[in-house]
Amino acid sequence: xxxxxxxPKYLFRKEGQNVTLSCEQNLNHDAMYWYRQDPGQGLxxxxxxQIVNDFQKGDIAEGYSVSREKKESxxxxxxxxxxxxxxxxxxxxxxxxxxxxxEGSRLTVL
Amino acid sequence: xxxLNQSPQSMFIQEGEDVSMNCTxxxxxxxxxxxxxxxxxxxxxxxxxxxxxxxTSNGRLTAQFGITRKDxxxxxxxxxxxxxxxxxxxxxxxxxxxxxxxxxxGTKLSVIP
Numbered sequence: 488x489x490x491x492x493x494x495p496k497y498l499f500r501k502e503g504q505n506v507t508l509s510c511e512q513n514l515n516h517d518a519m520y521w522y523r524q525d526p527g528q529g530l531x532x533x534x535x536x537q538i539v540n541d542f543q544k545g546d547i548a549e550g551y552s553v554s555r556e557k558k559e560s561x562x563x564x565x566x567x568x569x570x571x572x573x574x575x576x577x578x579x580x581x582x583x584x585x586x587x588x589x590e591g592s593r594l595t596v597l
Numbered sequence: 598x599x600x601l602n603q604s605p606q607s608m609f610i611q612e613g614e615d616v617s618m619n620c621t622x623x624x625x626x627x628x629x630x631x632x633x634x635x636x637x638x639x640x641x642x643x644x645x646x647x648x649x650x651x652x653t654s655n656g657r658l659t660a661q662f663g664i665t666r667k668d669x670x671x672x673x674x675x676x677x678x679x680x681x682x683x684x685x686x687x688x689x690x691x692x693x694x695x696x697x698x699x700x701x702x703g704t705k706l707s708v709i710p
Contacts, residue, residue: 520698529685530685530700537696581696581698582691586689588632588642591638592638593637
């Protein structure tokens with residue numbers, strides 16, 4: 488099936504630890520995105536990538552890092568520098584006229 | 598970043614009733630997208646609109662791309678319990694190789710059986 492796969496769906500982390508969220512797509516899309524979703528705040532853009540080996544900061548990039556070594560993959564690392572990392576994270580990929588989301592990863596920092 | 602004005606924020610309706618929600622912006626968009634999100638899941642694309650004035654249906658859902666290109670609405674007819682969720686809009690502006698996506702904050706729909 489074509490689509491976007493995020494893993495893990497649930498993740499618990501201790502304070503001070505880095506964690507990496509996986510995002511894989513088989514839609515052959517060039518552009519990929521990471522969003523953070525908090526209750527009442529809508530979607531906020533963390534990082535995006537228009538093409539392999541290139542990515543740009545979004546509105547809330549501090550404390551996060553990404554890589555785009557392959558077209559299919561756009562992993563997000565939540566570093567210990569992120570002050571409030573507990574959230575629901577959504578990966579998306581875009582065709583010229585549509586944006587498709589993965590199922591999301593919920594990160595909880597204990 | 599910028600966000601779209603989406604209303605209402607929430608609504609409670611009786612099963613069988615029709616529902617209407619809309620998004621407005623001060624900016625023009627090339628494309629309007631409507632999504633539904635269930636709790637703990639990723640948003641699912643319901644309808645995509647590409648042309649000013651376009652009216653598109655997907656089952657009981659109908660959406661329109663406003664003539665001014667600054668607004669869009671989504672209607673759900675004869676609501677059923679599984680329509681419960683959060684619906685949100687997205688505007689896509691593209692040109693000269695750049696793309697800008699802007700989202701509404703969502704409309705939370707509750708359906709009373």
